Amino acid sequence: MRSAALYGALGSLVLTALTAAPAPAHGPGEAWPPGGRAEARGVELAARQAAARGIRFGACPASEQLPAPVQCGIVSVPLDYARPGGKHIGITVSRARSLGTRSQHQGALLYNPGGPGGSGMFFPLLTAVKQWQSTARAYDFVGYAPRGVARSAPLSCADPASFTKAPSPAEEHPTAAFKRQRIAEARAYAQGCARRAGQDLPYYNSLNNARDLDVLRAALGEKKLNYMGASYGTYFGALYATLFPGHARRMVFDSVVDPTRSKIWYDSNLTQSAAFERRWGDWRRWVAKHDAVYHLGRTPQQVAAAYERARQRLTRRAAGGKVGPGELHAAFLQVGYSDSHWARSADALSAYLRGDDRALRTLATPDPAAARASENSNAVYTAVECNDAAWPRSWSVWDRDNTRLARRAPFETWQNAWMNLPCAFWTAHQQRALDVGAAPRALPPTLLLAAERDAATPYEGAVELHRRLPGSSLVTERGAGTHGIAYGPNACVNRHVERYLLTGQVPGRHAYCGPRQEPAATTGAKTAPGLAG
Incomplete structure (x- = not known):
């Protein structure tokens, strides 16, 4: 998950x-x-x-x-x-x-x-x-x-420098060629986990x-x-x-x-991707309500179109050479985790579309100093989830389920699938989940x-x-x-x-x-950290 x-x-x-x-x-x-x-x-x-x-x-x-x-x-x-x-x-x-x-x-x-x-x-x-x-x-x-x-x-499952290499791509409706590339990367990552951890990996x-x-x-x-x-x-x-x-x-x-x-964990991730679409809609509605501040659109659909313009522009040319569509998605996924990210993200997107990429680079550029910790965190995530339960081994199952879901929940579906796809090629023993x-x-x-x-x-x-x-x-x-x-x-x-x-x-x-108060629409906002992972 x-x-x-x-x-x-x-x-x-x-x-x-x-x-x-x-x-x-x-x-x-x-x-x-x-x-x-x-x-x-x-x-x-x-x-x-x-x-x-x-x-x-x-x-x-x-x-x-x-x-x-x-x-x-x-x-x-x-x-x-x-x-x-x-x-x-x-x-x-x-x-x-x-x-x-x-x-x-x-x-x-x-x-x-x-x-x-x-x-x-x-x-x-x-x-x-x-x-x-x-x-x-x-x-x-x-x-x-x-x-x-x-x-x-x-x-560790990969070299930290290559794991955090930027800019990276992201496609909400990936082509067949893009899917083949990500399948190869997932297989290689699973092999890296097995090679680096050896006999310790299942534990x-x-x-x-x-x-x-x-x-x-x-x-x-x-x-x-x-x-x-x-x-x-x-x-x-x-x-x-x-x-x-x-x-x-x-x-x-x-x-x-x-x-x-x-x-x-397979079904949990599909459910999660659907829920992120709803939460992504919450943010877009909030931004639209504050169009006088951010000028990203008066409707959630117009805000979505503004985000898509930014994604396409970053596909052609990465901001600062490091922020591509993948980094944009990773940064904006945070609005789904906490509304403390809402104002800062809207401000960065608005400024970028006006020609100023400084806030977006600050928000989304990977930190080289955190590369080792990021790779380690992802390695543990992958090992635990792949070890915990059996995953579909057939790519056709993944392709069918995520293609179907992405029609109604495109924002997070495929990025979540790529993150978990190494489990399809896992060689360590996968246990049967316990009935809690x-x-x-x-x-x-x-x-x-x-x-x-x-x-x-x-x-x-x-x-x-x-x-x-x-x-x-x-x-x-x-x-x-x-x-x-x-x-x-x-x-x-x-x-x-x-x-x-x-x-x-x-x-x-x-x-x-009752619900917490909605965040204020501010510019130059800083994000307050939360606790949950």
């Missing part, structure tokens, strides 16, 4: 009452414990060892850019939990101690921003942010880089990300896990709840991935957060996970589409999250919050 984490780790439907019985934690004939007996024993052993060792925290390496009082450490986890005595890898961890008194302290709160491929090492810095400070008085803020990410046994997957969480919990000296996951972080957080329901204390799932086994769910009263109350018009994780996914986790509560931000809503500008959402983390109270089965 394409994720904002791939464009920056700091990037933050009408609800229907469902009365169906929760899905079972395991399907008929499926091995129990879920995920395998050998792996379950391996996690138990690794957690005992981690609890005995603890974490030796100290000053963070300069590369992390995490100043004191944030401290860093490393937790050793098995590469393969079925062989806990075999190869181990190191997971990097960051921590800021709680700001409150001893009597206020409730343990550690682990955070994951999503991805796959996002790092949460920055999380302890949020103790200094006003919205988080009541929570920071109760919890140590603990971030970490999941396996494969950054310094945590980093994965970078969501089940192991969930198992790693339990070892981290033990290493921190916590009997129960307090966890906050956004976007993809909700999926392996839900896997954790399935695998270790008795180890959960407080769990917040922000912008929820649909955990339905049949949707992981918990038995009644097996879990403490959990809190789910979702925006009705979220494109990256469409709202139906939150409804589905809510159904599968008995006793959970779903907080809906009506009429909004920003991806990652906890501790943002919506005070209603924040009250529910803070009350839950501090007291364990959930707001009944469903709660609703």
